[in-house]
Amino acid sequence: MAEAPVVHLVGSGPGDPELLTVKAWKLLQRAEVVVHDRLVGQGILDLVPPSALRIDVGKKPGEHRFDQNSINALLAELAAPGRLVIRLKGGDPFVFGRGGEEALYLLRRGIRVEVVPGITAAFGCAAANRVPLTHRGVATGVRFVTGHCRDGWWLELDWKSLADPATTLVVYMGLAHIEQITTRLVEAGLDAATPTMAIENGTQDGERSLRAPLGGLAEATRDAAFRSPVLFIIGPVVEVLHNPAPLPLEIPDRHAAWIERVLHA
């Protein structure tokens, strides 16, 4: 009985090849076909054997070369028993990557799908810029939305619920609409002084970041001429680890005694 064809839906992480998972790293080195997005960096593509077929189906902003249906059909066409086909997507395949749509198309046509998660941009950027997305007493949760506007979708967002000072808000692909996003959040009750960070090219060569109060974020990114991809982190967590007041290194006796015991156990 022939093995069922399979497509590996693999997250490439935020850009730095060392932020690939070990699983993705190993798969890429054995790949026979790699269908990848525009945002997957060269350092990652260099892992793929020269003999493999590599297809760039990336969409440039404003230039929709390949629609999603064509990509789905291409993956189905490429899948074959025993062939290692990788669909390589920036970040994690299941967060704003339309990986679910590709998986659904393939599964409905009898093609197996194996998913390898990736470090999503929010975690890559938070680690690189020392922003704890949750922090006791500051943020009890974190929320990801996309700022990519389609079919007037923004008008439907529940701004009241997004304007929650205790939930860190991360906005993907929001550069084009950051003026509208920040205005709506302030109108919905979020303090215009709320700390925010913008990160351009997170974890990649040429990464830049800036901090600004929510009310000045749109202007700050415009002044700095930020270009896509940009991630926004909105919430007081942005300031927690920046310029913390120095404290002397004094270890209370009860901790010191415990540390002694642990180290000499």
Add this chain to the structure above:
Amino acid sequence: MAEAPVVHLVGSGPGDPELLTVKAWKLLQRAEVVVHDRLVGQGILDLVPPSALRIDVGKKPGEHRFDQNSINALLAELAAPGRLVIRLKGGDPFVFGRGGEEALYLLRRGIRVEVVPGITAAFGCAAANRVPLTHRGVATGVRFVTGHCRDGWWLELDWKSLADPATTLVVYMGLAHIEQITTRLVEAGLDAATPTMAIENGTQDGERSLRAPLGGLAEATRDAAFRSPVLFIIGPVVEVLHNPAPLPLEIPDRHAAWIERVLHA
């Protein structure tokens, strides 16, 4: 001039050693000291050289052996110029891992902190169980909260905002309070028929998962005798890739022509 001491705050991912990042994998193999949590699996600890000092500071539920202050002080005590000290945390250090508190303590005392992100449980479990956390027309965003109850914190949650059918809700550490969580969500307006999934030991040996409507989730996890760690995913995305209706593999002419061009470019 002496090099400043540094602590590496490293995410171990959801459990499977292959879901470590390449960066974490390499660091662990050179580690001199590893201070780790209870949930970091043996397969990952096996990467650490036998010569390294390994300290388990994991808290068992209901038994707080080491408080956070002691762990902070221990890390400061261990940090020394030129010594590779790793603080290894389950998932990602900056999501419900109190990594921010450790980083703050260290930074305030002149100790550098390098953060390596990890695959958080939500992405590991979503990939392993084929749940797209966002999906066009189904979920426009995703939100992470913790179900760990402390100081009556649950009473302060904005249930109305959490009960949003268009935002996938992921609950970490919620097993003990799942009855209360589901009841409150339904009271706040979320349909009791909303699909949900519970995942025990996600991506690890012995992983189990179940699907249930929101109204029956507490009973289902009780009946299946689920034990911590359990992750809950709440939202219609849970069903998107399960039992999809089969469709014939027919590729429309315009896609077929494009695929021909791409493959023979």
